[in-house]
Amino acid sequence: MEKSYLGDKSKVKRIPNRGHYDEKTLFEIIDNGLICHVGFCIDGQPFVIPTLYGREGNKIYLHGASTSRMLKSLEKNIPVCITVTHVDALVLARSAFHHSMNYRSAVVFGKATKVSDEDKERVLKVISDQVITGRWEEVRKPNAKELKATTVLELIIDEASSKIRTGPPGDEKEDLELGIWAGLVPLNTGFGAPQADEFVKGEETPDSVIKL
Amino acid sequence: MEKSYLGDKSKVKRIPNRGHYDEKTLFEIIDNGLICHVGFCIDGQPFVIPTLYGREGNKIYLHGASTSRMLKSLEKNIPVCITVTHVDALVLARSAFHHSMNYRSAVVFGKATKVSDEDKERVLKVISDQVITGRWEEVRKPNAKELKATTVLELIIDEASSKIRTGPPGDEKEDLELGIWAGLVPLNTGFGAPQADEFVKGEETPDSVIKL
Numbered sequence: 001m002e003k004s005y006l007g008d009k010s011k012v013k014r015i016p017n018r019g020h021y022d023e024k025t026l027f028e029i030i031d032n033g034l035i036c037h038v039g040f041c042i043d044g045q046p047f048v049i050p051t052l053y054g055r056e057g058n059k060i061y062l063h064g065a066s067t068s069r070m071l072k073s074l075e076k077n078i079p080v081c082i083t084v085t086h087v088d089a090l091v092l093a094r095s096a097f098h099h100s101m102n103y104r105s106a107v108v109f110g111k112a113t114k115v116s117d118e119d120k121e122r123v124l125k126v127i128s129d130q131v132i133t134g135r136w137e138e139v140r141k142p143n144a145k146e147l148k149a150t151t152v153l154e155l156i157i158d159e160a161s162s163k164i165r166t167g168p169p170g171d172e173k174e175d176l177e178l179g180i181w182a183g184l185v186p187l188n189t190g191f192g193a194p195q196a197d198e199f200v201k202g203e204e205t206p207d208s209v210i211k212l
Numbered sequence: 213m214e215k216s217y218l219g220d221k222s223k224v225k226r227i228p229n230r231g232h233y234d235e236k237t238l239f240e241i242i243d244n245g246l247i248c249h250v251g252f253c254i255d256g257q258p259f260v261i262p263t264l265y266g267r268e269g270n271k272i273y274l275h276g277a278s279t280s281r282m283l284k285s286l287e288k289n290i291p292v293c294i295t296v297t298h299v300d301a302l303v304l305a306r307s308a309f310h311h312s313m314n315y316r317s318a319v320v321f322g323k324a325t326k327v328s329d330e331d332k333e334r335v336l337k338v339i340s341d342q343v344i345t346g347r348w349e350e351v352r353k354p355n356a357k358e359l360k361a362t363t364v365l366e367l368i369i370d371e372a373s374s375k376i377r378t379g380p381p382g383d384e385k386e387d388l389e390l391g392i393w394a395g396l397v398p399l400n401t402g403f404g405a406p407q408a409d410e411f412v413k414g415e416e417t418p419d420s421v422i423k424l
Binding site: 013045081178209 | 256260264292362401403
C-alpha cells in the first residue's frame with residue numbers, strides 16, 4: 001500500500017474532498033515549488049519565513065547561514081511546519097460568497113536535525129537542483145570556509161496534507177440567471193529572459209538557464 | 213516621523229541592510245500580494261496556512277468559513293505571524309555559495325480579533341479588492357446566511373519587517389575570471405486569458421477582469 005501522511009495535525013477538516021495524503025500528490029506539489037514558508041514557534045510566538053528548499057525521498061532540506069536565527073531555532077529539534085503553495089487561478093463566481101482560488105498546497109509537519117558535515121555538499125546540490133537543475137555542475141563548488149558558514153537541516157516528513165482546488169466556480173443554481181460573467185482567470189508564472197551580469201564577457205547562456 | 217514597525221521579533225539580524233521597517237515599504241509589499249501565509253501555534257505546534265487577505269491602514273484582514281480550524285484558533289487572540297512573499301528573480305552566481313534569489317517579503321506580527329457583524333460586509337469587500345479590484349460591485353453581495361457562515365478577522369500590525377534583495381550576484385572577486393556565466397533570471401507572474409464558465413451566455417468579460 002502506498003504511504004499515507006494522514007495524521008491528527010494534517011487532516012483536512014473543511015471541504016475534506018480537497019485533502020490528499022498520498023506521497024505522489026504531495027511530492028508533485030513540493031517538487032514544483034521554488035520557495036516554501038517555514039513555520040516555527042518560540043515561546044508560543046509563531047514565525048513564518050520564506051526560504052529555498054530541496055526534497056529527497058521523505059526528507060525536506062533547508063539551508064542558510066550558520067548564524068541564521070531560523071536555522072539555529074530549528075536545529076533544536078522543535079516542531080516545524082513547511083508549506084508550499086501554488087496559486088493556479090482566480091475563481092470568479094456570480095456571488096461574492098463563492099469566489100475562490102484554484103490552488104495546490106502542501107503542508108508538511110516534522111522536526112529538523114542538522115545534516116552532517118560529510119553530507120552537506122551533497123544535500124546542497126539537492127537544494128540547488130530544486131531551484132535550477134544542472135546549475136551545480138556549472139559553478140565553483142563551495143570551499144571549506146563556505147561549507148562551514150552554511151547550516152543544512154533535514155526534516156523527515158512526519159505528517160502532511162495536500163490541498164487542491166480545481167475547476168470552475170461553484171455558484172448557487174439560482175444565481176446562474178443573474179447575467180453576471182463568471183469563470184476562471186489563470187495565474188501564470190514563468191521565467192523571463194536571462195540578464196547576464198556586467199562581468200560576463202562572451203560566456204554563453206548555460207544549459208541550466210536555457211532549460212528553465 | 214514615519215511610523216516604524218521595528219521590534220524584538222521583527223528585527224532582521226542576518227544581512228541587516230536588507231531589512232526595512234517603514235510603513236511605505238511594508239504596505240507596498242503587502243498590497244502587491246495575492247495570498248499570504250498565516251502562522252500560529254497550538255501547544256507549541258506551528259501551522260502555516262496559505263490564504264487570501266486584505267489590508268486597510270495598519271490592519272490585515274482574514275476570512276473564511278466559521279468552521280475553519282485556523283480562524284477558530286486565531287480568534288482566541290493568540291500571537292499570529294503573517295508573511296507575504298514575492299520572488300522576483302533567480303540570482304545565479306559563479307560560485308554555488310553566492311546563489312540567491314531577488315525577493316521582497318513582509319513578515320507581520322500581531323493578534324487577531326473578530327470583526328463585528330456590522331462591519332463584516334465592508335471588510336469582505338476590502339479582501340475582495342485585494343484580489344481583484346472592482347469585482348465586488350459586479351456580483352451578488354453576501355446574504356444573511358452567507359455572512360453568518362463567514363468569519364472575518366482583523367489583525368492590528370504590532371511589529372513587522374520587510375526584507376528585500378535586488379541586484380546582480382555578489383561574486384567573490386577571484387571568481388570573476390572563471391569563465392562562468394552569471395546573472396539574473398527574472399520570475400514573471402501574470403494573469404492569462406479569462407475562461408468563462410459553461411453558464412455564461414453572451415455576458416461580456418467584466419471591467420474587473422479586463423483591468424487585471
